[in-house]
Amino acid sequence: MAATLKDVAEQAGVSIATVSRVLNDPEKVAEQSRRKVLDAIDTLGYSSNLLAKSLRQDGLNAVYVLLPSLSDPFFAQMHQGISDVLSAYNYFMLSVTTEGDSVLEQECLLKAKTMGASGVLLYTPNDPVPEAWSAFGSSFPILLLSGNSVEGKARMTSLFMDRTGVGKQAVDILFERGKRNILYLCSRPDSLDGECWSGIQQAAEAHGLTCQLYQAGRSPGDAARELEKFWEKADVLPDSILTQSTAQAAGVLSFLRERGIQVPEQTAVMSFENTELACLLTPQVSVIGPAGYQVGMIGAKRLLEWIHTPEEKISCWQEGVDLTYIPRRSTDVRV
Amino acid sequence: MLECKMPAIVSLGVLNVDFVMEVGKDLIGKKRLGKRISISAGGYGGCQAVAAVRCGVPTAAVGRVGTDIFSYQIEKTLQEEQVDCQFLQETEGDNTGLSAIIAEEGKESVSIDFLGTNFQITKQDIDQCREAIQQAKLVMIYMGPAMMEASAHMVEVANQSRTPVLLTPTLFTGIQTGLWQKVDYLVMNLTQAADLCGLTEESVRTARIAAGMLSGQVRKAIVIHMDKGGVLVAENGILTTLDVMPESKVVDYSGATAFFTGVFGAELVKGNTIQKAAIKAHRAAMLCMEKVGTYASFPTAEQLKRL
Structure with a gap:
């Protein structure tokens, strides 16, 4: 017993x-x-x-890693990036999936405190993060991989990603390709991913385009099902669909293919996350957004620098998360 | 051979004569017996040019040699290999680059370089082949300590004419800000990847971190030759490991990365995808590693065709 x-x-x-x-x-x-x-x-x-x-030993060389999922390609690659850096610097990694549930996230932070973790890497769609999390700052530093606002919170930092700017740029690109009616599939519009929506709306208004938001889970099946529901209600499909994840883009392409809708001529598809899956789909999916591996790698590296700074500076790497638009055949026929 | 008056590839990198000494374990008194010694043209610039030509792509080598007997050895070998030597310059009063490579069974080879005239390459030398760079389909630059300034200048000249740049850096200190954004393909081995990350471990993990750091900065791809671990290609933020060969027998790493670079560059010029070029280059490099030495270990044109 x-x-x-x-x-x-x-x-x-x-x-x-x-x-x-x-x-x-x-x-x-x-x-x-x-x-x-x-x-x-x-x-x-x-x-x-x-x-x-x-x-x-007055502290464990371990970092607690809280990600919404490990089966989603974006988070699986993020996990790989974190693992590579932590193990290269002889840190243990304790990973938990949270489904983005703030209650579960808080429980995990309490456990991290009990374990004496050196730091926490967290990707959460919840924005702003709960005020109560500030209390954990006395135990360990927290780095938010999701780029949430952390203003006024002690020992909490965030990996900056301009989601509003990315949303605007995506609409600009679609506008240049003659698209006028945009649908954005998003799993949690009230969360951090809503920032993209804000950018989409701003750019659509500037160009005189129409844009709609529709909620769909991150999986291909959810995206296909929700798109079908949307079609039943609207009776007409938009000429471009933006997805939060490449898994959703897979579901969208499947739905469009079954109905004989030409991509990108009739409907263009673009994802806000960059994973290998985007290259494996037919047609390959254009992306504008971060690659999971790089987010994990940079986040882990910055957290370790933070843990060690100023006494033991690990390196002076100069890098940022790459958000460059990668054109592929789901938006550009000639790529 | 592709029909082209000007070289399709212009290659910059050190030119050396390699003295490869295979050391045995037998002793006579306190003396150790050597098993074999071979003398051949080498250096990163020479090796990558030979590799490209053996893949059927006209290639010119840019570099400086002395007026000693060793310069003759380099020019003779490169000419026999049909490497275009019109941009080789001579410098009086300094030695041609020499490299003593001591290979011992079961141990990693030790190289001692006497770079001599390689240090004399100037921006003016690059300007003299400006037209060839501008008309080339690719420039391959080995950016070593002997030619940092000339390498950076060659990148600029190539960029002016939008000639794609393939760069292999030996050191990451002294690299000017903004260089990566002017490079199309960055090629490294595991040692270079570890150096980039500030890590000592040479592993697939280190390679991924290195690629992740520069992904999005280099224009097209980062390619890391990982020996038995395969070849890592980072393109558009996505990292892919290809062609893992765990059963390969590695006896000597000398010359393998240079040959990898030459094959990779040549296959790109021939219109292959980055992935296909990387796999062929990796297989060629693995053949190099199965034998001791540099030039003597290089696969023939016939072997390369079969890869």
Whole structure:
């Protein structure tokens, strides 16, 4: 039977509250009591050796990674980028998928605190992030890979990505190709991804175009189903569809192919995320937005620099997330 | 051979004579016996030019040699290989580049370079082949410490005429800001990728980090030759590992990256995709690694056709 907190307290000859303090705020516990609790943890196998070791070493060389999903190609590549950097610098990586649920994200942050993690990398669609997260700043730095606003939050930073600008640029490109009626498929319009929508609206208004927002999950199946519903209601398809993810673009292309709609002549398709999937589809999908690997790699590198700065500066790499438009046949016949 | 009066590729890089010494384990008293010694033309610039020509693409080498016996060795070899030598210049009073390569079974080869006249290449030397650069389909530049300024100038000249630039940097210190944006193809090996990242480990992981760092800055692609680990191509932000060959027998790395670059460049000029060119170059480089030495390890034109 697994040892409980009570077992540890009895073994160490201290109260449960003291055990709890050792786990959560070890610096507030006298060295003698701390040592007794840690020995009891080891004896009873209450927690992993890693945890005990981390508490002894005054911090674990581990980064907690919270991503909405690992099956989505964008986040899978992001995970790879994070993993490459962390392992190259001998950091452990503890990954959890959150589905973008802020409650689950908060629970994970609490666990990260208990574990004594060195830092947290988090991609969350929730914007702004809850005020309560500021409290975690005293335990570890948090870097938001999703580029959320972190103004006024201590030890929290964000990887800047100009989503509004990207939304505007996408519309400009479609306008140049003679498109006049734009549909944006987005899984959470009220979240961070709504920033793209803001850019889309601004550029559409400037060019005198029509644009509509329609909610669809990130998977190909969801995108195809929701597009079908949209078509049933609207009775006419727009001449261009912007998708939040390349997985959605896959669903859109499948839907259009089944109905014999020519891409890009009748309907152009463009994605706001850059994954390998975009190159594997027929036609290949044009993208304007970040590649998951680069977001993960740069985010992890910056977090490590932050953890080590100023005493131990890792490097002075100069880079940013690339948001260049990559034209392919889903918007440009001649590519 | 493609029909072209001007070279299709202009290649810049060090020109050396390689002394490849295979060291045995037998001792006579305190003396160690060597197994074999070979002397041939080498250096990154020479090797990549030979590789390109063996792929059937007319290529000119740009460089400086001395007036000593070694310059004759370089020119003779390059001419026999049908490398265009019209842009080779001579410098009096300095030695032709020499490289002593000590190869020992089970150990990584040690190279000691005496770069001599390679340090004398100037912007004016590049200007003398300006017309060829402007008419070429590709320039291949090995950007080593001996020719940083001339390499940067060649990039500028090529950019003026929109001639695609393939660059291989040996060091990442002293690289001028904005250089990557003027380069179409960046080719590296694992050692160079690790240097770029400031890491010591030479692995696929390091290669991915290096490619991720510069992805979006280089115009077309970053290509990293990873020996048995295959070849990593980063294009449009997407990283793909191709042609992993875990069973390959590697005995010596000398000359492999230069030959890789030459084949890759030539295959691009022949109209192949980046992926196809990278795979062929990787296979050619793996053949180089199966033998000791540089020039002597290079696959023949016939072998290259079969890859």
